[in-house]
Amino acid sequence: MRVVRLFVIGLGAVGRGLMRLLREKRDQYARRLNVRVELTGVADSRGAWIGEDLDPEEVLRVKERHGTVAAAGDERDALEAMEDADFDVLVELTPTDIETGEPGLSHILKAIELGRHVVTANKGPLAVAYDRIMRAAERRDVIIRYEATAGGAMPVFNLVRETLKSVDVLSIEGVLNGTVNYVLTRMETEGLSLDDALADAQSRGIAEADPSMDIEGWDTACKIVILANSILGVRCTIDDVDVTGIEDLTPEAIRIANERGYRIKLIGRADRDGDLLVRPCLVPKSDPIARVRGVMNVVRLETDLAGTIYVSGRGAGPLETASAVMSDILSIAERSPTTR
Amino acid sequence: MKRFELDVILPDKPGQLVRILEPLSEVGGNVISISHSREGDRARVHLVFEADERAAREYSRRVSELEDVKILRFGRGPGHEMEVVLIGHIVDTDIKDTIDRVNAVRGVQVVDVDLEMPDPERRSSAGFTVIYEDEGALREAVRVIEEIAEEKDLTVLFPLEVVRCASSDSS
Numbered sequence: 001m002r003v004v005r006l007f008v009i010g011l012g013a014v015g016r017g018l019m020r021l022l023r024e025k026r027d028q029y030a031r032r033l034n035v036r037v038e039l040t041g042v043a044d045s046r047g048a049w050i051g052e053d054l055d056p057e058e059v060l061r062v063k064e065r066h067g068t069v070a071a072a073g074d075e076r077d078a079l080e081a082m083e084d085a086d087f088d089v090l091v092e093l094t095p096t097d098i099e100t101g102e103p104g105l106s107h108i109l110k111a112i113e114l115g116r117h118v119v120t121a122n123k124g125p126l127a128v129a130y131d132r133i134m135r136a137a138e139r140r141d142v143i144i145r146y147e148a149t150a151g152g153a154m155p156v157f158n159l160v161r162e163t164l165k166s167v168d169v170l171s172i173e174g175v176l177n178g179t180v181n182y183v184l185t186r187m188e189t190e191g192l193s194l195d196d197a198l199a200d201a202q203s204r205g206i207a208e209a210d211p212s213m214d215i216e217g218w219d220t221a222c223k224i225v226i227l228a229n230s231i232l233g234v235r236c237t238i239d240d241v242d243v244t245g246i247e248d249l250t251p252e253a254i255r256i257a258n259e260r261g262y263r264i265k266l267i268g269r270a271d272r273d274g275d276l277l278v279r280p281c282l283v284p285k286s287d288p289i290a291r292v293r294g295v296m297n298v299v300r301l302e303t304d305l306a307g308t309i310y311v312s313g314r315g316a317g318p319l320e321t322a323s324a325v326m327s328d329i330l331s332i333a334e335r336s337p338t339t340r
Numbered sequence: 341m342k343r344f345e346l347d348v349i350l351p352d353k354p355g356q357l358v359r360i361l362e363p364l365s366e367v368g369g370n371v372i373s374i375s376h377s378r379e380g381d382r383a384r385v386h387l388v389f390e391a392d393e394r395a396a397r398e399y400s401r402r403v404s405e406l407e408d409v410k411i412l413r414f415g416r417g418p419g420h421e422m423e424v425v426l427i428g429h430i431v432d433t434d435i436k437d438t439i440d441r442v443n444a445v446r447g448v449q450v451v452d453v454d455l456e457m458p459d460p461e462r463r464s465s466a467g468f469t470v471i472y473e474d475e476g477a478l479r480e481a482v483r484v485i486e487e488i489a490e491e492k493d494l495t496v497l498f499p500l501e502v503v504r505c506a507s508s509d510s511s
């Protein structure tokens with residue numbers, strides 16, 4: 001039996017989703033994949049809790065009751081706690097900051113320095129410092145996995161890495177933000193204004209309290225940057241993307257587009273030449289990209305040998321995202337020589 | 341219905357345009373766009389219309405029989421179309437100027453304009469079709485529209501296909 005020990009930073013929606021997933025599926029992974037996933041550290045913004053084999057159920061309970069795992073551990077910050085903990089994989093689930101990449105960037109670099117693998121759902125560090133992270137990882141011979149950063153549960157990076165080994169991907173394009181796509185869908189079907197559609201998305205827990213990153217296109221831009229670096233080999237950061245959001249979109253524009261046979265979608269696009277853009281586009285109603293409704297995401301990969309491939313799936317949600325994080329953890333466990 | 345175009349020269353006098361438009365409605369065709377430019381004491385008219393193949397031929401025969409009217413060109417086309425949607429203060433920033441500037445691109449014609457202005461305080465939205473002769477004309481039209489949008493602070497939406505080509509061109 002291989003053992004993989006996790007240090008999880010961030011116990012928000014995704015972190016708690018991961019705890020639930022561990023609680024419910026850990027035994028099954030052991031039987032089916034011969035991998036035992038253990039939890040040896042957790043941290044939130046107020047402290048950390050280190051232990052030999054923490055019970056995810058207990059972590060959830062402490063977090064819920066006290067608001068922080070410091071209640072069971074102590075007030076050490078995550079960086080310090082990492083030095084003291086015994087773990088194989090850092091799971092980085094703190095909030096995305098696209099200007100500095102922090103606090104995720106420091107957490108990731110620290111783990112690499114300690115010779116540990118990293119799995120993250122946090123777009124910030126990769127959008128601002130992809131190259132730096134990968135170089136450091138290469139020097140220390142550790143694995144970095146980030147399936148959840150673009151398209152949540154929808155497999156893209158792992159699909160290309162594992163299944164499309166024989167081809168070159170020429171361009172990547174798609175609908176990468178569920179909140180925006182939900183808002184556009186509501187504006188189209190109900191004739192709502194952007195503000196009303198957003199309020200509806202917030203009341204359903206789809207949009208965040210401050211949805212400006214989504215609406216202005218920056219979230220999509222982050223994902224395009226990570227996809228371009230990882231899949232197209234284009235070295236770029238968020239500053240290289242030409243970004244237009246949907247903040248000016250009107251229901252009238254959507255209706256006019258509709259009458260002319262189109263839907264409006266916020267498209268992110270990257271190609272091998274390093275052209276990176278995010279902008280609302282007219283997509284013919286019959287196009288697979290136009291058929292993706294509500295919170296769903298879709299990616300279109302144009303390849304040299306295999307033609308055009310579309311992948312579609314849920315772009316967000318705590319359990320969906322945690323499932324992508326867990327897949328990355330399991331794939332590291334299967335290939336990593338450092339796990340026992 | 342198919343799309344046709346007709347270029348004619350006629351005297352630049354009142355009432356001349358009607359002479360060439362009447363037979364079109366008689367054969368059951370629809371005007372898509374018409375543009376008119378003065379050349380000395382004569383006028384040149386570029387007409388794009390939709391009609392059945394047979395009606396179109398009948399129409400060109402009738403026009404050719406009109407006195408003082410010379411057909412320069414009659415045929416299918418213009419072949420390609422691109423839809424464009426604009427959002428912003430379209431009217432305040434002079435929609436006519438916007439369209440004229442796109443029309444000024446060689447081989448390009450704006451037709452079928454829809455404008456929706458829900459309330460003067462808010463942003464309006466417009467859709468139009470750009471008819472273009474070839475790839476070169478399309479590229480230039482896209483460039484000019486982007487330039488106008490930038491200058492007038494409008495949001496412009498192009499078909500995904502056009503965005504794809506534009507992004508692979510520029511690099």
Ligand SMILES: NC(=O)c1ccc[n+]([C@@H]2O[C@H](COP(=O)([O-])OP(=O)(O)OC[C@H]3O[C@@H](n4cnc5c(N)ncnc54)[C@H](OP(=O)(O)O)[C@@H]3O)[C@@H](O)[C@H]2O)c1
Pocket residue numbers: 009010011012013014015043044045046067068078093094095096103121122123124148149152315316317318321
């Ligand atoms: N939610 C989704 O569906 C989804 C999908 C794809 C990717 N993502 C990405 O996944 C990451 C996590 O998302 P989320 O929705 O779970 O976010 P969240 O609910 O805001 O949770 C963030 C967590 O990070 C902790 N944290 C903040 N600063 C910290 C620091 N300096 N040190 C240690 N912990 C810190 C917070 O601690 P406290 O609990 O003490 O506040 C909280 O537990 C984000 O980067 C997000 O963009 C999310």
